[in-house]
Amino acid sequence: MPPPGPGEYRGRIEDPPLLRGTAQFVDDIRLPGMLHAAFVRSPLGHAAIRAVDAAAARALAGVHAVLTRADLRPHLLSEFLAVGLPSPSYKQEVDRPALAGDDVAHVGEPVAIVVAESRYLAEDAAALVEVDYEELPAVADCRAALKPGAPRVHRNGPHNLVAEFDMGYGDVAAAFAGAAHVFHESIWQHRGGSHSIECRGDVAVYDPLEDRLTLWSSTQAPHAAMRALGAMLGRDENRLRVVTPDVGGGFGPKLVFYPEDVATSVAALILRRPVKWIEDRREHFTATTQERDQFWEVEIAVDGAGRILGLRGALIHDHGAYTARGVNVPYGAAQTVTLPYVVPAYRLEVKLALTNKVPVTPVRGAGQPQGAFVMERLLDRVARELGIDRAELRRRNLVPPERMPYATPLKTRGGIPVVLDSGDYPKCQLAVLDRAQWDSFPARQNAARAKGRYIGIGLANFVEGTGRGPFEPVTVRIGPSGKIHVYSGAAAMGQSTKTMLADLVAEQLGGDRANVTVTTGDSAAISLGIGGFNSRQAVMAGSSAHVAALKVREKALMVAGHLLEAAAEDLEIAGAEIRVKGAPTMRISLAQIAIALAGAPGFMLPGGAAPGLEATEHFVVDAMTYANGTAVAEVEIDIETGAVAIKRFVMAHDCGRALDRTIVDGQIIGGVAHGIGNALYEWMGFDDNCQPVTATFAEYLLITAPEMPQIELVHQESPTPLNPLGVKGVGESGVIPAAAAIVSAIEDALAPFGAHIAQTPIRPAEILALIEAGRRRHADSL
């Protein structure tokens, strides 16, 4: 059975155990003798630790250990998680310790690990650990952090600037000097946490027979975790394995390697018992990385027709207390701003500030939603000031298709040129405007206003970098059973990776999904791997799978041809066998070919073939492939309460070749839901002492089914020349334009009040304030 075509969705290989409740997530792992961990965590934003008294905790029945930094020390080559991606822009190194030692720098920072017979007992014991904190001033605002005289986020640190860089090209000064119009915007953007429904978790198991530590971890990057853990423990890759069970969502923060991963592992080594730590939701709010605040001051210079001459500004980004990943969120934001449009000159000065909060690392979109939001707000401003239709203004500035591939002067964080490889942006915008009936909206809006209803429409374009390189390996191996085994460094967290790989391989080798097994997320199954993030796995692992499968196919057909005495082009692979087209009795099974290529002592391999029926491919692409799209949102505002209802959301989208339309759509819709959350609901609040004030699901609002509009999707396919599949990534696309389109629509709905919005999220009380301000201005002008 061939892989599904459009409209032929038939489920995924991941589905049956998930539907039956027999899948194995990390907390489902049960091992003999397993113990349970809980962490003692800082209740303060910044403090010195004077003493830790664990005597009462250790004395509690059922408690096996309470380990502090000092207890971990003899088992660690390094006590710090040096996991930051390289960058020349760092001003200081602030790596997280495996456990806090002399200081804590954010609420939730782990101070000690308690290991007991049950999680219940571990929590009882954790409450008995007495930590003598000397509270220190905490820095809550990333702008205040950079002002002279600000308290230091780390008391022994030099200042709070952790990194800074400029991005840009062209003669910005000249562009602005000669511009017909210049407009300035101050924009605040806040994004919150991941809140995958499954929190983090580890099960660490030490096997003395093989002297091997296995860490089952709900991670998006098992190979990176293995390398980081190995470096800290001084354990080589032969004696260490990191493997992912089923993972209940990742969205970015699970790609990070954490102190808890280290502490759990060392506990298992010390106690010689399996140790399980499952993060609970309260921990997720303060100990798992998240995105947070960015403050942008930006200006756009345009000519009389609204064509962009230049863009410049400054960004201050809240980095949190430590470096858990790098400068990539603000870098990605800065790099994204201009992409859909022709911008002759650009300059952004970016500063990353420390704060006494949990570190910031990518959450679905990874800075790109923020970059897109800034550009789209500026364009709406230009359109309004110049009296040009917002879509028309964009059309005048979009990179036209005839300029593809469009080499921008920008470089990715790895120094790779940003070249927009394919896409027809104006056609994409036109397609969504058509579907959303953009042109007829003003009439509908006027009719609604006459009835006292306030509706609005907004749009946003985006171009996103996908397929972060350099590779993701795949091995395709047919064993003596005739089963096709696929191994990859890819890591799955719900985005249908296994089905994607199985279908790509099955397409070349017999077309039967049931004959393919896929193993992902296991550092012992394949020696190299990078992991799941940056919308990369279809591009990277998919390409490797495709090429490897082709190689295995070619070899199998050659050997089969030799053994059947037929020409390879007269053969076809169907199910688990190869047969002569039109003469189905002339056949040989894949199993037989695999056995033949395993060799028999003293006998030559058939057809002069090399041994084995397998291929490993590390398809290398350094350049990212750029997907694009346009979103249109329609909203209705209840002007008496400020409530926003999204009445319609239409998105045109181009991810190159769509491997499976249903899965692609599911990724986009999920991303849009997250974007709606960013626009209207999700705010991770802290007070001035860096205490979280939204630390439950009652206070931090994830959208539920009634708040979600039905999403309409329009598809476009501009295959990329960068990989044999022509595929681009899609996992983050939905979230990137969503907030921009929604805010544009809200502003449009509230145009009679002169409302101007330059923030996300925006809440009903704030919308009401805009309406009241508009009314006052109107009254004053009478």
Added chain:
Amino acid sequence: MGETRKIIVTVNGTRHEAEVEVRYLLADFLRHQLGLTGTHLGCEHGVCGACTILFDGRSARSCLMLAVQANGHEILTVEGIAPGPDKMHPLQEAFRDNHGLQCGFCTPGMLTTLIEFLRDNPDPTEQEVRVAISGNLCRCTGYQGIVAAALDAAKRLQAAKRG
């Protein structure tokens, strides 16, 4: 070990006798003492719905119940939905065919919630389905595939009744 009680609970049609600590959550009892790990914990404060089971036929958050409270009662978990190891319930098939799940972590709670809902509302509107699952959070799908699956399941169940 703290204070314990003996309980008798019927889970997915099977009678279990067990001794449990009185503070042990029902969700933990099902998952770790009975080994039925299909019921998931996502928040432990009664919002996400991943722990939803049917308690005497009515959906309930098992993270907000004590195991001792289940004494003498009947529970249905996700493991009890399929009629057999080789067959799936029409609701599960509808989820599969409509891409109603991605990571699958919220799925058990969605399924039990919808089993009750479709039993009591065999011919729902889309809006009614959305309200029915408003107590179940999903971070992957944006709910659209889940709603489509629920509406499809309603049709399949009606057809099965007629056929």
Added chain:
Amino acid sequence: MKPPPFRYHDPQTLGEIVGLLGTLENAKLLAGGQSLMPMLNMRFVLPDHVIDLNRVEGLSYIRESGGALEIGAMTRQRDLEFSDLVASRCPLMHEAIQQIGHRQTRNRGTMGGSLCHLDPSAELVSVAAALDATVTVTGRAGERRIEFAEFPRAYMTPAIEADEVVTSLRLPLWPKGHGWAFVEFARRHGDFAIVSAAALIEEDENGKIRRASLTLGGIGPAPVRVREVEQALVGQTAAAELFGTACEACRKLDAMADVQAPASYRQHLAAVLSRRALEAAHARVQGRG
């Protein structure tokens, strides 16, 4: 997030409950669990004893008696939701109940539990205030009745003694043909209301208001009966302008501030929702000429 250790008691009779409450220190009653269990899981409360009420017979009923609805404290919210008696005789409660949480919440949550938890925006608490309910409690000294206006002692603290348990709620019913409405503003379906307004209205055949009840939830620690507005309405002819003008008084009420909303926003919502509730209640009045 696992509960702390406690001793567990599951009494079978009301007498046993009272006996336990009278002798145990630092005890918490477990009814539907929708409020207590999250607090236990987060260790916001550390009781030495948990007294589970779910085995006690005779505390779950809905009946009409002497012009009032009598509801047992352990009546599940779900049973109130699907009760024909409630729908026909107390439509305000019927409308309010559907806005409490979600199906799973209402399957377990109880009338008594919600009353005693006294969350400032709890729908059932507002309904009790709107209808001038009477709460019956039983303790060592026997049974006593508390007028609902006296029931909230302080923020989330009912005026009951340590040895007392709420056994029932009595809701005097409004006459057939009265108008009712329960409107609330929440960020998501089923969320706690930021502000709610419960309106009851009785009019004569000419639309003159004989009686009005207006209750605001979520604005203060306990539901607020806005007597000023009620009095401004009685004797007047029901009309949108009347409601709008009268409800402006709600802006002056003291209002709470929290992460969900500043005080000024709550005051604004109070004026808007009370007006909307009165308009909706008026539209439902039957028997006008």
